[in-house]
Amino acid sequence: MPEYTYKHPRPAVTADCVVFGIDGETAKVLLIERGNEPFKGKWALPGGFMEIGETAEECARRELYEETGLECSGLTQFHTFSDVHRDPRERVVSIAFYTITEICKVAGGDDAAKARWFPLEGIPELAFDHEKILGMAMRLCAAQLPGAF
Secondary structure, three states: OOOOOOOOOOOEEEEEEEEEEEEOOEEEEEEEEEOOOOOOOOEEOOEEEOOOOOOHHHHHHHHHHHHHOOOOOOOEEEEEEOOOOOOOOOOEEEEEEEEEEEOOOOOOOOOEEEEEEEEHHHOOOEOOOHHHHHHHHHHHHHOOOOOOO
């Protein structure tokens, strides 16, 4: 951990989005391939740093659109992830959101090299603590769509 020169160090805040797409009877999850370090080339959930002057929900919608081209107004906040070492760059607290939508065309943008839908049984290793975030979202959504998860 870095040394701080002020009394109350402040963590960075991010929003991470778990987007489930329904393809007939089964669900897929939307992931992005990271274009920058850390974890360049690894798959991750769409998301990023909150800007001053925006809410967590606005951050989630903006990051989702910038990284995948998907516009989504129906995001539901479901948990805050605050493990001290969840990001190797600095102290980061992430507010997680999920949504369930229809499968649609997506494309990587901003700092996401690619965006792609993955079947739930074929998810690659994920960056940061995104497997933990995805697992919690899957458990929450399984009750809403029995059989899809």
